[in-house]
Amino acid sequence: MIQFQEVSFSYPGSPAGVRALVDVDLVISSGQMLAVLGANGSGKSTLARLTNGLLVPDAGRVLVDGMDTSDDSLGLPIRERVGMVFQHPDDQIVAPAVEDDVAFGPENLGMPRAEIRLRVDSAIADVGLTGLERREPHLLSGGQKQRLAIAGALAMNPRYLVLDEPTSMIDSQGKREVTEVLARLRASGHAVLLVTHDVAEAVRADRVAVIDAGRIVFQGTPEELLHRRTEFGAWGLEMPPGGVLAERLRALGRPIPVRAMDAESIGSSLWA
Amino acid sequence: MGLILDSASYAYGAGRPFEVPALVGVTLEVQRGSLTLVLGSTGSGKSTLLKVAAGLLQAQRGSVAIDGRPLTLDTARGSVGLVFQDPEAQLFADTLLDDVAFGPKNLGLTPEEAQTSARDALSEVGLDPVAYGARSPFSLSGGEARRAAIAGVLSMAPSYLLADEPTAGLDATGRAAVKRLLLAQRERAGVVVVSHAAEEFLGEADYLMILDAGEVGWAGPAAAAIQSPEIFSAHGLRAPEVLEVQRIAADAGHRFSRYTLDPDEAARMLVGGGV
Numbered sequence: 001m002i003q004f005q006e007v008s009f010s011y012p013g014s015p016a017g018v019r020a021l022v023d024v025d026l027v028i029s030s031g032q033m034l035a036v037l038g039a040n041g042s043g044k045s046t047l048a049r050l051t052n053g054l055l056v057p058d059a060g061r062v063l064v065d066g067m068d069t070s071d072d073s074l075g076l077p078i079r080e081r082v083g084m085v086f087q088h089p090d091d092q093i094v095a096p097a098v099e100d101d102v103a104f105g106p107e108n109l110g111m112p113r114a115e116i117r118l119r120v121d122s123a124i125a126d127v128g129l130t131g132l133e134r135r136e137p138h139l140l141s142g143g144q145k146q147r148l149a150i151a152g153a154l155a156m157n158p159r160y161l162v163l164d165e166p167t168s169m170i171d172s173q174g175k176r177e178v179t180e181v182l183a184r185l186r187a188s189g190h191a192v193l194l195v196t197h198d199v200a201e202a203v204r205a206d207r208v209a210v211i212d213a214g215r216i217v218f219q220g221t222p223e224e225l226l227h228r229r230t231e232f233g234a235w236g237l238e239m240p241p242g243g244v245l246a247e248r249l250r251a252l253g254r255p256i257p258v259r260a261m262d263a264e265s266i267g268s269s270l271w272a
Numbered sequence: 273m274g275l276i277l278d279s280a281s282y283a284y285g286a287g288r289p290f291e292v293p294a295l296v297g298v299t300l301e302v303q304r305g306s307l308t309l310v311l312g313s314t315g316s317g318k319s320t321l322l323k324v325a326a327g328l329l330q331a332q333r334g335s336v337a338i339d340g341r342p343l344t345l346d347t348a349r350g351s352v353g354l355v356f357q358d359p360e361a362q363l364f365a366d367t368l369l370d371d372v373a374f375g376p377k378n379l380g381l382t383p384e385e386a387q388t389s390a391r392d393a394l395s396e397v398g399l400d401p402v403a404y405g406a407r408s409p410f411s412l413s414g415g416e417a418r419r420a421a422i423a424g425v426l427s428m429a430p431s432y433l434l435a436d437e438p439t440a441g442l443d444a445t446g447r448a449a450v451k452r453l454l455l456a457q458r459e460r461a462g463v464v465v466v467s468h469a470a471e472e473f474l475g476e477a478d479y480l481m482i483l484d485a486g487e488v489g490w491a492g493p494a495a496a497a498i499q500s501p502e503i504f505s506a507h508g509l510r511a512p513e514v515l516e517v518q519r520i521a522a523d524a525g526h527r528f529s530r531y532t533l534d535p536d537e538a539a540r541m542l543v544g545g546g547v
Contacts, residue, residue, distance in 0.1 A: 039443040040414040087441065142314040142468070168441045171313055171468035172510040197443040238444030241471060241535055242513030248539030263516030270517075270542060271524055 002028040002051055002082070002160055002191075006060035009046055020046040022214040023060070028160060033182065033192040035205035037225075039236025043214040044195045048164045051193060052082035065159070083153030087165040089145035098140075098148055099124065099133040105156045123154040126188075127181050143174025147181055154185075161185060162193045167201065179204065199232070200240045200261040210235055223258045242266065275302040275325060275343070275352065275432045275462055279334035282324050286332050294320040296486040297334065302432055302462040307455065309473045309494060310466045312483035313508045318466040319357070321483065322434045325464065326354040339431070350379045353430030355422050357437045362421045363409035368394065369401065371409050372420065375428045386427075393427035394420075397453055415446025422453060432462045439472055447472070470504060471512040475533045482507045499531050514538050 004026040010019045020043045028034050028051070038044040049055040050062050053069035062069040064078045086092055095101035102123050106116045124130055127147035132140070137148060146166050153161060163182070167175040179201065186192050186206075194205060202208050203222035210218035210225070212235045218228055229247075232239060239247070242261040249256050249266070260266050282295040295317045302308055302325075312318045323329040324336060327348030336343040338351055356362055365371035373390035377383065391401040397419040404412075409420055418438065425433065435454060439447040455476055457463050465473050474480065477494040482503065489507040490497070497503060501519040504511040511519060518531050521542055532538050 040446055165441070172470075173313060173508065176510075236443055236445055240513070241533075242517075244535040245514050245517060245538055248535050249542065252539055252543045254543060261513070263511075263513050263520055266513075266517050267520035267524075270521070 001030060001065065002193075003063045004047075004050070004060070005063070007050060007057045007062060008059040009050060009055060009057050011046075019058075019214055021050070021057075024211075024214075024216055026209060026216060026219070028191055028193050030159065030191045031186070031189050032207065033186045033194060033205040035194045035196060035202035035208045036211055037196060037199065037202040037208055037237065038211035039197055042211045042236065044197075044211050045164050046214075047211065048084070048162050048193065048195045051160070051162050052084060053078050054084070080156060081159045083156055083158030083161045085146070085149050085153050085161070085163040085166050087168055089142070089149040089170075092149050092152065093137045093145065096136060097133070098129060098135050098137060098151075101137060101148060102151045102155045105152060109156075119155045119157065123151040126154055126184065127151045128177070141174060142170030143177035146170055146174060146178050150178070150181060158190075160191045160193065162195070164195045165197070166194070167196070167198070175201075197237070198240065199237055199243055203243075203259050203261065210237070212236065226258050273303070273339050275339075276300070276337045277321075277325060277331070277334065278337070280324055280331035280336055281333040282320055282329055282331055284320075294486050295324060295331075298483070298486075298488055299334075300325070300481060300488075300491075302464055304431060304460065304462045305458060306478045307458045307463045307465065307473070307476060308479040308481060309477035310464060310481045310483060311468070311470055311504075311509055312466075312489075313468065315485075316483040316508075317486040318468075318483055319436055320486075322354060322436050322464070322466055325432075326352045326434055328354070350428050351430055352432045352434065353425035353428055355425050355433070355435040355438060357440065362424060363412075363417060365409065367406050368399070368409050368412075368420055369405035372423045372427050375424055379428055389427045389429070390423070393423040396426055396456075397423040398449060399423065413446075415442050415449060418442060418446065418450055419453065422450070426457070430461060432464070433457050434464045434466075436466045437468065438465060439467070439469075451476075468509075470509060474498065474512060482509065484508065498533060501531055517542065 004024045007024040008019055009021040036044050053075055056070040064081055067074045067078055093101050094104055099120050102120045103116050106119050127150050167178050182192055196202055208225045209216050246256040246260055246266055256269050260269055277298055277300040279297045279299055281297055283291045283293040285291050310318055324331050327343045327345050338347050341347050363371055369390050372393055373386040376386040376389040394401040438450050454463055480494040480497045481491045482489040484507040490503045501511040501515045514533055514535050528541055
């Protein structure tokens with residue numbers, strides 16, 4: 001598990017008293033998907049970067065399976081366990097073909113070729129890009145690119161996958177593709193930390209933490225989150241139109257599940 | 273009058289063996305006082321369309337005219353404003369005020385006039401010139417940076433304002449601010465918004481154009497598109513969720529007299545089985 005223990009963080013050069021994260025306590029357990037939900041500037045990307053030692057806390061500790069991220073000698077084992085995917089897939093795609101890009105990480109670790117081949121094939125299959133191994137990444141759609149970036153992280157066999165707004169720059173088709181991949185990864189036992197400002201995405205997780213001005217202001221299940229609906233505005237969150245429709249239908253007596261904010265789920269619960 | 277593309281085509285690497293057609297025979301008419309939403313999946317030609325409409329790329333076939341004259345870099349300057357997708361890529365000066373004043377200065381205004389235009393533009397996008405003017409553009413939040421980039425374009429008071437994915441990556445507050453801003457511009461300019469999300473501007477747009485593999489897949493009044501939700505999936509897009517639920521309901525045999533984007537009205541119709 002990844003543990004945040006009273007973690008605070010300020011960026012160098014920020015005015016005195018301005019902290020990106022304040023006293024954050026959080027646990028990311030194996031086999032679970034945790035969504036960290038917050039507005040732009042809430043500190044959620046900072047939180048993501050603290051999970052694998054890209055940033056280290058000013059106060060408090062981040063422990064990855066007991067390893068303290070502030071211990072420089074543990075940098076490699078920590079980063080092998082925590083894979084990271086960022087908002088812009090283009091920023092982390094480096095090679096001229098899909099399979100070469102996925103192989104980049106394992107190759108840098110100096111793994112045997114046969115092992116690299118296995119890992120690459122299995123990562124590409126996990127994200128549903130089988131058949132596109134020789135495709136040039138710039139010819140992929142937005143959703144395919146982001147799935148390629150996820151495959152690159154998976155090829156390192158991470159125990160934890162941290163994704164920082166992986167769908168905010170891609171179209172709705174791509175969003176659905178990435179969401180499906182994340183659901184599959186969770187089912188296969190990966191721990192997933194999804195950083196997002198999209199309520200519809202967050203409610204698909206097992207647990208949700210809301211972050212506002214650097215502080216965790218809510219932690220609980222998606223059901224519990226919806227009970228705090230009136231605070232969404234103050235947290236800089238917005239119920240998406242599909243979520244509003246689901247609320248209205250519930251108010252009219254239709255049993256729409258909490259996680260149903262997309263047309264298919266709403267439709268299937270309306271006419272089940 | 274208007275910004276008019278007439279059967280405009282553009283191919284990258286034209287005439288070379290690996291020519292990639294990006295825009296094929298696209299016709300679009302933008303009038304002042306209107307908002308046109310352009311939707312399309314990745315690679316459908318949306319950004320190329322904006323570059324051609326802004327005069328940054330020259331159509332190889334067909335024509336582009338602005339207020340009756342052929343569109344060139346010269347006739348576009350100051351008349352067509354383009355907000356690119358990544359605002360960070362457009363901000364460059366030491367202070368926000370200098371950044372926003374850069375455009376008007378290049379149009380030949382005196383430094384004082386340029387500063388005045390810049391101050392007005394900053395106020396217009398909700399960034400108080402007194403509080404923000406002296407700040408570094410690189411100290412802004414995502415939503416502020418996006419609005420600052422738009423201010424840089426508004427400071428030239430363009431007759432046509434083109435915006436590429438103006439709300440992508442922004443949270444609820446940022447999206448609402450940018451949306452309000454672009455809708456307000458419709459009062460004096462012709463606004464074209466390119467997006468991959470149908471949800472965002474469909475309800476407010478006057479016209480909708482769907483690009484599909486570089487060609488016009490569908491074009492018409494946005495209100496008509498709302499009444500034909502199947503056009504979105506026909507071109508590889510997803511209709512807004514509220515509309516999509518009604519489409520699924522219609523497929524399941526429910527009959528509606530009309531489709532709506534309003535969740536309240538949609539819920540009543542779905543529960544009542546129609547209106």
